[in-house]
Amino acid sequence: xxxxxxxxxxxxxxxxxxxxxxxxxxxxxxxxxxxxxxxxxxxxxxxxxxxxxxxxxxxxxxxxxxxxxxxxxxxxxxxxxxxxxxxxxxxxxxxxxxxxxxxxxxxxxxxxxxxxxxxxxxxxxxxxxxxxxxxxxxxxxxxxxxxxxxxxxxxxxxxxxxxxxxxxxxxxxxxxxxxxxxxxxxxxxxxxxxxxxxxxxxxxxxxxxxxxxxxxxxxxxxxxxxxxxxxxxxxxxxxxxxxxxxxxxxxxxxxxxxxxxxxxxxxxxxxxxxxxxxxxxxxxxxxxxxxxxxxxxxxxxxxxxxxxxxxxxxxxxxxxxxxxxxxxxxxxxxxxxxxxxxxxxxxxxxxxxxxxxxxxxxx
Amino acid sequence: xxxxxxxxxxxxxxxxxxxxxxxxxxxxxxxxxxxxxxxxxxxxxxxxxxxxxxxxxxxxxxxxxxxxxxxxxxxxxxxxxxxxxxxxxxxxxxxxxxxxxxxxxxxxxxxxxxxxxxxxxxxxxxxxxxxxxxxxxxxxxxxxxxxxxxxxxxxxxxxxxxxxxxxxxxxxxxxxxxxxxxxxxxxxxxxxxxxxxxxxxxxxxxxxxxxxxxxxxxxxxxxxxxxxxxxxxxxxxxxxxxxxxxxxxxxxxxxxxxxxxxxxxxxxxxxxxxxxxxxxxxxxxxxxxxxxxxxxxxxxxxxxxxxxxxxxxxxxxxxxxxxxxxxxxxxxxxxxxxxxxxxxxxxxxxxxxxxxxxxxxxxxx
Amino acid sequence: xxxxxxxxxxxxxxxxxxxxxxxxxxxxxxxxxxxxxxxxxxxxxxxxxxxxxxxxxxxxxxxxxxxxxxxxxxxxxxxxxxxxxxxxxxxxxxxxxxxxxxxxxxxxxxxxxxxxxxxxxxxxxxxxxxxxxxxxxxxxxxxxxxxxxxxxxxxxxxxxxxxxxxxxxxxxxxxxxxxxxxxxxxxxxxxxxxxxxxxxxxxxxxxxxxxxxxxxxxxxxxxxxxxxxxxxxxxxxxxxxxxxxxxxxxxxx
Numbered sequence: 001x002x003x004x005x006x007x008x009x010x011x012x013x014x015x016x017x018x019x020x021x022x023x024x025x026x027x028x029x030x031x032x033x034x035x036x037x038x039x040x041x042x043x044x045x046x047x048x049x050x051x052x053x054x055x056x057x058x059x060x061x062x063x064x065x066x067x068x069x070x071x072x073x074x075x076x077x078x079x080x081x082x083x084x085x086x087x088x089x090x091x092x093x094x095x096x097x098x099x100x101x102x103x104x105x106x107x108x109x110x111x112x113x114x115x116x117x118x119x120x121x122x123x124x125x126x127x128x129x130x131x132x133x134x135x136x137x138x139x140x141x142x143x144x145x146x147x148x149x150x151x152x153x154x155x156x157x158x159x160x161x162x163x164x165x166x167x168x169x170x171x172x173x174x175x176x177x178x179x180x181x182x183x184x185x186x187x188x189x190x191x192x193x194x195x196x197x198x199x200x201x202x203x204x205x206x207x208x209x210x211x212x213x214x215x216x217x218x219x220x221x222x223x224x225x226x227x228x229x230x231x232x233x234x235x236x237x238x239x240x241x242x243x244x245x246x247x248x249x250x251x252x253x254x255x256x257x258x259x260x261x262x263x264x265x266x267x268x269x270x271x272x273x274x275x276x277x278x279x280x281x282x283x284x285x286x287x288x289x290x291x292x293x294x295x296x297x298x299x300x301x302x303x304x305x306x307x308x309x310x311x312x313x314x315x316x317x318x319x320x321x322x323x324x325x326x327x328x329x330x331x332x333x334x335x336x337x338x339x340x341x342x343x344x345x346x347x348x349x350x351x352x353x354x355x356x357x358x359x360x361x362x363x
Numbered sequence: 364x365x366x367x368x369x370x371x372x373x374x375x376x377x378x379x380x381x382x383x384x385x386x387x388x389x390x391x392x393x394x395x396x397x398x399x400x401x402x403x404x405x406x407x408x409x410x411x412x413x414x415x416x417x418x419x420x421x422x423x424x425x426x427x428x429x430x431x432x433x434x435x436x437x438x439x440x441x442x443x444x445x446x447x448x449x450x451x452x453x454x455x456x457x458x459x460x461x462x463x464x465x466x467x468x469x470x471x472x473x474x475x476x477x478x479x480x481x482x483x484x485x486x487x488x489x490x491x492x493x494x495x496x497x498x499x500x501x502x503x504x505x506x507x508x509x510x511x512x513x514x515x516x517x518x519x520x521x522x523x524x525x526x527x528x529x530x531x532x533x534x535x536x537x538x539x540x541x542x543x544x545x546x547x548x549x550x551x552x553x554x555x556x557x558x559x560x561x562x563x564x565x566x567x568x569x570x571x572x573x574x575x576x577x578x579x580x581x582x583x584x585x586x587x588x589x590x591x592x593x594x595x596x597x598x599x600x601x602x603x604x605x606x607x608x609x610x611x612x613x614x615x616x617x618x619x620x621x622x623x624x625x626x627x628x629x630x631x632x633x634x635x636x637x638x639x640x641x642x643x644x645x646x647x648x649x650x651x652x653x654x655x656x657x658x659x660x661x662x663x664x665x666x667x668x669x670x671x672x673x674x675x676x677x678x679x680x681x682x683x684x685x686x687x688x689x690x691x692x693x694x695x696x697x698x699x700x701x702x703x704x705x706x707x708x709x710x711x712x713x714x715x716x717x718x719x720x721x722x723x724x725x726x727x728x
Numbered sequence: 729x730x731x732x733x734x735x736x737x738x739x740x741x742x743x744x745x746x747x748x749x750x751x752x753x754x755x756x757x758x759x760x761x762x763x764x765x766x767x768x769x770x771x772x773x774x775x776x777x778x779x780x781x782x783x784x785x786x787x788x789x790x791x792x793x794x795x796x797x798x799x800x801x802x803x804x805x806x807x808x809x810x811x812x813x814x815x816x817x818x819x820x821x822x823x824x825x826x827x828x829x830x831x832x833x834x835x836x837x838x839x840x841x842x843x844x845x846x847x848x849x850x851x852x853x854x855x856x857x858x859x860x861x862x863x864x865x866x867x868x869x870x871x872x873x874x875x876x877x878x879x880x881x882x883x884x885x886x887x888x889x890x891x892x893x894x895x896x897x898x899x900x901x902x903x904x905x906x907x908x909x910x911x912x913x914x915x916x917x918x919x920x921x922x923x924x925x926x927x928x929x930x931x932x933x934x935x936x937x938x939x940x941x942x943x944x945x946x947x948x949x950x951x952x953x954x955x956x957x958x959x960x961x962x963x964x965x966x967x968x969x970x971x972x973x974x975x976x977x978x979x980x981x
Contacts (some may be wrong), residue, residue: 009571018641020640020644020646021641021643021644024647024648025647026683028647028650028651031651032651034661035655035673036654036658036659038670038673039658039659039669039670039673039676040658040659040664040669041664041665041668041669042664042668043490043668044665044668045667045668046665046667046668069432073608083721084524084525085565086701087699088525088526088695089691089695089696089697089701090691090701091691092698107397117519118519118520118521119519119520120520120521121520121522121523122520122521122522122523123519123523123525124522124523124525125525125526125695126522126524126525126526126528126530126534127526127527127532127534127535127691127695128534128535128665128690128696129527129531129532129535130532131665132524132527133491134491134494135373135488136522136524137491137494137498141412141494141521143520145521146520153637164693175518177654181650182647182650185643185646185647185650186643189642200624201690202396247479249573256426259647275381275554276559276562276642277379277555277559277642278380278381278556279645280551280642280643281381281385281551281552284551284643284649284650285383285385285547285548285551286389286545286647286649288657289393289397289543291399291542292657292663293400294397298663298664302407303406303407303488303659304399304400305399305400307399308396308399308400312400326453330451332451335389336451336452339510350628352682354521364839364840364842366838367835367836367839367840368840370835370836370839371825371828371832371836374827374832375825375827375828378827378868421765537751545788545942557794558736563821563823563826564819564823565823565825566823567819567821567823568817568819568823568824569810569892570789571787571788571789571815571817571819571839572812572817572841573809573812573813573839573840573841574840575809619784619959639937720809
């Protein structure tokens with residue numbers, strides 16, 4: 001065991017001797033969680049709308065008034081029919097409401113007996129698909145539904161997150177992303193660097209068993225990541241006001257498993273790559289896109305087509321984020337995330353196993 | 364002299380077993396897989412109905428939900444708590460409550476109100492799902508009303524989705540993926556390359572020659588500029604061949620914007636490598652900014668939904684301008700004139716970044 | 729002025745009170761010396777004595793904190809970039825590109841100094857033949873053994889026929905036979921009127937130099953031909969001279 005502890009000590013010294021990298025690794029997650037936690041939101045809360053009015057009447061004026069006073073809408077003024085394309089191309093407006101010539105007449109018919117056609121057209125800039133979809137919903141509510149008697153419109157309640165504060169939703173995602181990428185970058189160079197400098201041979205001839213070498217490389221980074229986990233959880237709860245109403249113990253245990261997994265993944269990359277450049281490109285550049293796109297951070301897993309779901313299932317971040325959402329936001333207990341937990345444990349063991357096999361093959 | 368240095372960079376690039384694959388295979392893989400993944404069109408919203416009315420009208424609403432292509436009827440229950448426990452488990456996204464005596468009160472003209480509760484942990488699915496459900500119900504109710512009058516009911520308003528009539532989410536994603544690929548390839552590669560020369564000590568051998576820092580860096584950049592142009596060309600080809608999506612506007616304007624963008628980002632990569640002493644530091648530095656670029660420049664989430672202070676930050680992010688150019692020209696056919704301010708901003712960044720790259724390179728300590 | 733000009737011709741390096749400080753640490757402390765054109769000048773000292781720092785200032789890699797000097801007639805304070813066209817440099821790490829072949833490295837560095845393509849090819853072929861290296865033209869440098877890399881690095885550093893070559897610990901870590909071959913290359917270059925400025929901590933190598941300086945704790949403690957120094961310190965070898973001088977050293981190993 002003394003061989004093992006001296007290895008841990010050596011690896012710890014590597015980190016401490018490079019205070020700049022250590023500082024970056026400790027500060028970056030803090031900045032990222034704050035910046036992204038507050039800034040990112042998938043919700044659409046501002047749509048630039050212009051109107052085309054062939055004939056101004058009192059009811060048109062009222063409708064335009066409704067538009068411009070709506071907090072979700074930035075009214076961009078009245079334009080000509082022929083200008084719509086130009087306005088949209090240059091990004092000055094996202095939607096244009098074109099009122100019909102006989103808007104008054106159709107409206108009164110609609111109010112009387114619920115019939116009436118083509119009172120207006122909503123021209124949406126659908127190059128931004130989501131904005132167009134949500135925007136047409138907003139416009140429908142403001143300009144059409146409200147014209148109906150209110151009893152036809154159900155009232156809508158948002159559960160768990162009544163202010164629609166998206167930071168709640170993003171914090172688990174950002175955590176999942178930060179841990180796997182930062183831990184990966186940290187450990188991915190550790191073995192390759194020894195290969196490049198030639199100290200690898202010293203490790204290989206030592207009597208310390210490969211599994212212990214791998215673990216010794218993980219332990220100091222694991223400690224470093226525990227500091228990160230603490231600061232992130234504190235910030236999430238006290239600054240970003242994430243409720244964390246689930247089981248805090250479960251949050252911590254699952255996070256620790258996930259961190260171990262991420263460190264092991266970095267080591268796995270390190271055993272495969274022959275050069276530091278390659279190791280870093282794999283752990284930062286190549287992993288980045290699948291993690292952001294396939295783990296449900298921004299794009300919900302349940303909306304993915306069935307062909308893609310299996311790909312998403314092999315990405316560890318997906319299970320971690322799922323568990324953290326349930327524990328931190330929905331307040332579901334440990335039992336509700338048991339499946340995620342088991343999957344993460346199995347993945348961790350598998351990754352360490354493969355890394356070990358690769359490492360041994362080098363001998 | 365520059366020619367000799369460029370030749371060196373090309374030889375080193377080609378001889379690396381990994382880099383050429385990264386530039387060619389990686390974009391193809393990404394463009395083949397990720398556009399399918401990212402659909403934000405919310406379908407299969409699971410609805411649980413708490414039907415306390417058991418009337419003709421409540422049955423009609425339930426039928427309509429069942430028939431909708433966006434909504435999926437998960438269950439009809441008798442109490443809110445039963446539906447709620449399904450929502451807790453994640454099986455249900457939206458709950459509709461139909462109060463007792465709803466139909467009766469409707470006939471009196473003062474109906475009780477229907478209520479929708481949406482799981483908003485996934486804000487988008489929650490709000491869009493609730494929206495769909497509300498629309499479905501108001502259509503149903505309007506139909507119910509008009510059944511009494513014989514006229515055929517038409518649409519009060521119409522929606523025209525310009526530039527993307529079928530609301531294909533891919534069309535939105537493809538330019539975004541293309542931009543992320545360019546950031547990754549033209550940002551990470553130069554950053555790593557220069558530091559690796561530092562670590563290997565070869566940069567010192569160059570520093571002691573009359574080669575100016577300008578030509579040394581330029582030779583590297585030219586190779587990565589070319590790599591960036593290869594990446595965008597591959598991505599555009601895949602978009603066209605696989606997805607049938609081609610630029611509505613001028614390709615020349617797209618390439619002009621792309622080239623400015625490549626120069627900007629690679630200059631940024633050079634700054635990262637100049638201020639780092641190890642590759643790991645350079646990667647951390649780049650990783651931080653690549654994340655900021657990806658998440659805050661309007662690529663995936665709208666800038667205008669950010670808080671005001673964050674919106675000001677986005678003006679300092681070069682991708683913000685290229686995202687506008689790319690989307691507008693590629694999807695909407697915007698012209699160079701439409702995009703002139705974005706081009707101006709991007710040009711300023713190109714100059715600033717590359718001056719920064721030149722300043723931070725020290726040939727002599 | 730005129731005087732200066734004539735000394736410039738016979739003295740390729742002139743340095744006065746050259747000093748480099750890193751914070752409160754004085755790595756090089758007011759050193760003054762001249763190097764004559766065509767001579768092999770040994771720059772000796774223990775590890776950490778300040779040899780490499782001094783050499784880096786002469787090559788234009790590092791700014792002196794104070795002092796003055798010229799290399800190949802150019803001011804080291806103001807004309808660092810001009811110096812670079814007239815010198816060759818071989819660092820401790822033989823920093824050739826591992827992922828380029830022998831010839832590609834030659835073409836790269838020859839091209840950097842604007843030697844014509846055909847001329848590079850001619851000189852490289854000649855050098856490789858002399859080194860019995862011709863068969864390795866297209867081998868990647870990374871796969872060569874250390875001793876070969878060293879000889880190759882010297883060949884690359886002199887390919888453009890510089891007036892002066894700076895060699896920083898060129899023979900570290902190689903076997904005695906290779907070291908001997910390496911010194912034969914140095915003599916060959918010297919006989920072609922190239923000035924050699926070489927740092928080393930192998931005292932037996934000091935005997936091969938025309939003149940040597942001994943650096944201790946950032947200062948030059950002795951300067952002269954090996955014979956002069958041995959006489960002066962009443963020693964039988966340069967090693968003894970060095971031991972005498974280094975006795976009071978505070979830094980180094």
